[in-house]
Amino acid sequence: MVKLALALVLVSLVSGSVARAEPTTDSADPDTALRLSIIGSAFPIAAIGIGTLVGIEGARAPIRDVGTVFAVGGALIGIVTPAIGDFYARRWLSPGIAMRAGGLIVEYIGLVKAFSNDIGDCADPGPCHRSAATIGLIAGGAALYLGGVVLDVVGAPAAAREWNARHDVQLVPTAFKTQSSTAPGLALALKF
Amino acid sequence: MNRVAFIAASLLAVPVGRAGPVEPEKYVAVSMMFGAAEPVYNGYNVMAAVDGGYRITELLWARAGVGYGTSIDRFGQHVPNGGRNELVRGGVEARWCAGTILCGIAGADLGLQHGSFTDRLYSATVIDGVVESTTDNAFVVIPRIGFDVGGDRIRARIAIEAETALVEHGTTTTNMVTTTQSQTGVIGVELAAGVAFQW
Numbered sequence: 001m002v003k004l005a006l007a008l009v010l011v012s013l014v015s016g017s018v019a020r021a022e023p024t025t026d027s028a029d030p031d032t033a034l035r036l037s038i039i040g041s042a043f044p045i046a047a048i049g050i051g052t053l054v055g056i057e058g059a060r061a062p063i064r065d066v067g068t069v070f071a072v073g074g075a076l077i078g079i080v081t082p083a084i085g086d087f088y089a090r091r092w093l094s095p096g097i098a099m100r101a102g103g104l105i106v107e108y109i110g111l112v113k114a115f116s117n118d119i120g121d122c123a124d125p126g127p128c129h130r131s132a133a134t135i136g137l138i139a140g141g142a143a144l145y146l147g148g149v150v151l152d153v154v155g156a157p158a159a160a161r162e163w164n165a166r167h168d169v170q171l172v173p174t175a176f177k178t179q180s181s182t183a184p185g186l187a188l189a190l191k192f
Numbered sequence: 193m194n195r196v197a198f199i200a201a202s203l204l205a206v207p208v209g210r211a212g213p214v215e216p217e218k219y220v221a222v223s224m225m226f227g228a229a230e231p232v233y234n235g236y237n238v239m240a241a242v243d244g245g246y247r248i249t250e251l252l253w254a255r256a257g258v259g260y261g262t263s264i265d266r267f268g269q270h271v272p273n274g275g276r277n278e279l280v281r282g283g284v285e286a287r288w289c290a291g292t293i294l295c296g297i298a299g300a301d302l303g304l305q306h307g308s309f310t311d312r313l314y315s316a317t318v319i320d321g322v323v324e325s326t327t328d329n330a331f332v333v334i335p336r337i338g339f340d341v342g343g344d345r346i347r348a349r350i351a352i353e354a355e356t357a358l359v360e361h362g363t364t365t366t367n368m369v370t371t372t373q374s375q376t377g378v379i380g381v382e383l384a385a386g387v388a389f390q391w
Contacts, residue, residue, distance in 0.1 A: 032290050036290040043339055046337040060230065062266055065266075085290075
């Protein structure tokens with residue numbers, strides 16, 4: 001006797017409240033995605049801020065060195081980490097990553113100009129000044145970088161909802177109690 | 193015999209409560225701290241640290257800890273070079289989590305920092321060098337931010353922090369001549385990486 005019973009669940013009407021209370025392993029919670037992106041953004045931005053402050057105000061050269069490393073390291077890590085909410089929602093390519101990478105390159109060019117090309121101006125009589133192009137590059141790079149952060153933070157919940165919408169129909173394994181035994185089966189789950 | 197079971201509908205309109213993991217109330221952590229601090233003017237410091245915390249609200253934890261370590265030279269082989277740093281601290285931190293895997297941490301401690309550094313100064317007229325000893329004592333505020341990641345019990349923690357002197361007193365002795373100095377501002381910065389056990 002074949003004891004295997006095929007259980008076909010035609011429709012499993014699962015309400016939204018149930019989905020939120022106990023998400024399946026394949027679903028992505030928009031709130032969790034948002035929190036992941038916020039945490040992933042806060043740490044590198046704080047590292048940049050603290051590192052820059054310490055790099056300028058540190059009492060000793062080694063302290064300023066470490067501060068600078070924190071600032072640069074934070075900026076590099078921050079290319080990726082604000083997108084962890086998107087990664088959680090299985091969106092592996094985020095436009096925010098490209099914006100931050102681009103912003104960092106622009107910022108780097110601006111800082112190189114500020115600390116090499118423009119510094120010659122300070123040797124001249126009169127106040128030091130930076131060229132408008134340098135200020136534009138520094139401000140533009142920072143704006144691009146921060147814009148990429150905001151884009152990923154704001155977009156993370158939408159990415160999670162998009163993932164869930166694409167995976168509304170699920171065929172999942174289940175089990176049923178029969179008169180004589182427990183039988184494996186398949187369930188077709190629809191969420192709406 | 194094959195059996196086919198048809199279930200027309202499963203209407204689950206009532207929210208299903210799930211017994212989540214028990215929220216931790218205490219933790220202890222061991223970590224290594226890498227950075228630089230007064231009075232080591234020619235090196236970086238490496239400290240071992242232990243800290244513990246107690247949850248006081250849903251968001252806030254009270255915490256306290258100690259750290260002790262040596263300095264390594266700034267250039268060359270990065271070997272110990274005669275510096276010491278000690279830190280005693282306590283404060284609060286907020287922990288805000290995304291699910292149970294990742295938590296962001298931000299807080300501030302007050303603490304006492306003590307350091308010493310002995311170096312030999314060379315010059316064109318003093319070929320053998322002159323021993324210079326510096327010590328530093330400071331009352332510091334330490335803002336910190338980081339994250340921890342892991343399971344219900346064991347978590348990895350990474351944080352960066354800046355030691356900012358509210359009151360500082362330093363002495364420098366060179367050729368038996370002692371001078372004193374004081375300053376405020378950023379006198380240290382650290383990256384702390386460690387493992388925490390919470391329950």
